[in-house]
Amino acid sequence: MSTIRILIADDHALFRDGLRMLLEAERDFQVVGEAADGDQAVKLARRLKPDILLLDQEMPRLRGLDVLREISSLLDSVRTILLTASIEKKQILEALQLGVRGFVLKESATEVLLKSIRTVSGGQYWIGRESVGDVVEALHSLTPSFRDEKAKQKPFGLTPRELEVISTVVAGYSNKEIAQKFSLSEDTIKHHLTNIFNKLGVSNRLELAVAAIHHGLAGEQ
Known part of the structure; x- marks a missing residue:
């Protein structure tokens, strides 16, 4: 079983600590770094080149979508899952255009996050039913x-x-x-x-x- 190298980018230390413990309990996951703001996320993504970037949508210094713009040249190798409390339809489309491979609500069950990481790491998109519906509705409008x-x-x-x-x-x-x-x-x-x-x-x-x-x-x- 190959190891999935993960970079966590979130400005809340308690959330990062809990997420690290959760992920490192999985045999095939390795947390290679943590970023507390958007600038750090860009620097660490470039230096560490993780398999998965778990990126908070709202962070100081650089917001999640701005981080994606900065690391656009890495997105073939670094696959990003956007962690968010909520997201607007236009932002879903913009995030997809910027290379996001998945969306996970912070209120989601643990199993959802773990499955999303493995799915995106395998080269697929993680778009749950609600997100697909949002994409479709946004395309209509x-x-x-x-x-x-x-x-x-x-x-x-x-x-x-x-x-x-x-x-x-x-x-x-x-x-x-x-x-x-x-x-x-x-x-x-x-x-x-x-x-x-x-x-x-x-x-x-x-x-x-x-x-x-x-x-x-x-x-x-």
């Missing part, structure tokens, strides 16, 4: 041509079932939940998703959700 795009919907050779699966992915359903919804096996859902990814030219669920909204492929759930 921030893309003036959305209705025109929907009117010019491109089928991409998608089957009716594949369109149904796309709608559930956009709504934030997991493979298990999609399988239950349509009374299918998870393997069948994975097969559908592979075909959908190939037809749309996307490589993950987040890209699929964005492409589906842009091309008007997502129906109501």
